[in-house]
Amino acid sequence: MAISPFLWTLWGSFKVQGDFFSKADWANAVYGIRTLAETGSTFTVNGYSNAWIEHEFWRSAINTSIVVFFVVIISLTIGTLGGYALARSGYRYALWLLMLALVFRAMPHITLVSGYLLPFFQWNIWGHLPTTIIVLVAINQPFTLWMLHSFFLNIPKELDESALVDGCNRFQAFRHIIIPVMWPGVITTGLFSFLLAYNDFAVTAMLLSQENQTMVPKIASFLGSTQQEGEVMSAVAAVVSTTLPLFVLVMFFQRQIVSGLTAGAVKG
């Protein structure tokens, strides 16, 4: 039930519109009758070449890679520092900050975009990739802080406290003791940062210009032109191209994703 829509779309992306959207017989999409008639073989990469070359989807792929790479790196850097502090604080205000972060996380992204647009236009920073990167880092911080703080809570206090006793300051303790052991938690959190940056639509659609768009808003812009014959297949091909890396991700990182989702939710 969960996977059949993906398989169907993947299979159909190699056909022409007449087959994928065949009113006469859905089996046409399976066997590719019209595809055979129109292109000479039952499989065609027309949809893909249309999307990637003519519509320059490769540009969007590069934009997505840049945005995602920087969002994950920056997010994890400041998130580990913050999460560590929250885990080791010992004071009540750490709880207040975490609850504040939760309130921030609940804000619908589009309401924040509503606040951004006018100032960004005024200061001329709209439409640039770095702006979007910083925005996505900030929006992601609450979730990152919560996740990393709960991972750090699981690292025994004794480890860094013994470093403090030995004369390190906090930052040195963090660098030499904590960083080597924090990787499992960091990888999991990094995965979720990746997903947020990769999958985002509200922010990237509104803050990037036509040339700069990442993959998801680019697909949305395909939708405007789907009335022409064959155009919708570019969108289908683009959708499959965008989803494939996610498949690979889940396949290799399934355990981390599961542990991340349950961290903090399940006690003991």
Place this chain on the structure above:
Amino acid sequence: MPHRTFIFFILPSLLSMILLIAVPIFSAMTQSLFIAHKQVIRVSETCDPFGCKKETSVDAEATANLREKEPLGIFNGFDTYTNRNHLAAAEIKTSWNVATGWKDLFSRIMNLPFYKALAFTITYTIVVTPFVIVLGFLIALGTNSLASWLKGPTIFFSLLPMIVTPLIGSLILFWMIDADGIIGSTLQRIFKDNDLSLKASPALTWIMLIVYGIWHSTPFAFIVFYAGLQTVPQETLEASMLDGASLWQQKRYVVIPYLMPLIIFVTLIQLMDNFRVFEPIVGFNASANATSLSWIIFNDLRGEDALQLFGSAAATSMLTIIGVGILLIPVLIMIWKEFNSKTV
């Protein structure tokens, strides 16, 4: 940890959140009190032997200058909140006086854009959430009793609807439901109605969007419950079996009470997340029949230069944030109680 060290560690993160989450909310609040400048109209008079003629035209240059000098616009107070596109105070008052009954009043209010969006958002939230919980729980129970070698792949496949971009997930389903797509044409054949389209009526569109929402969010509930099921104390379960409890009774009296904190946690998170529903409406192209609060903000903001309605979007944003705040209260109470019962 001394306060100074704490501040150094957390400063970048805190600063980014304050600058880019807290401040924009205030920015939206400010913007909601203003309304865009109207275009500057110039009346020019041309006189020829036949008489003088007045001509009105838009003075584009003056309009652009005005907009640049005062980008926020004209102060409008709370009027944007009460105009027809938002709380529609005047329209509701008229409807109240004119309506012929509850049903009529209801349909009149539904014609107002904000209330239409609010109705869908609330319906979506309170229908999707329980289905997600129940379905996630059932799938978790089912997966738990599968053979070990099947568990891994099942979890893999079940995770996918959640990992995939919401917009893309909704597009994939949309193409299958389209009248020419596999599900759409099959339905037409089953009901022998060539005009049947899931996009036609508001009710069907709402159902479609809700089905998508359930498909997309169930994996989260499933994973959390599945992990929780791994930690159910075996002794209690075995004791109940010895006492002669049937499978169903075991579930009801042992498993569910044990998982209750998790169920509450997932419910509250789902309520918050579902209230923000937005991408499916774009993916399903459903805005004619179903709009959500986030969607009408988006709609106000997109469009070429002068057509963006910042004030209107900001007002809707503030109202949405108030709604989210209301939903947040139980979550915050729950977390407060939990943290109070153990040392941080």
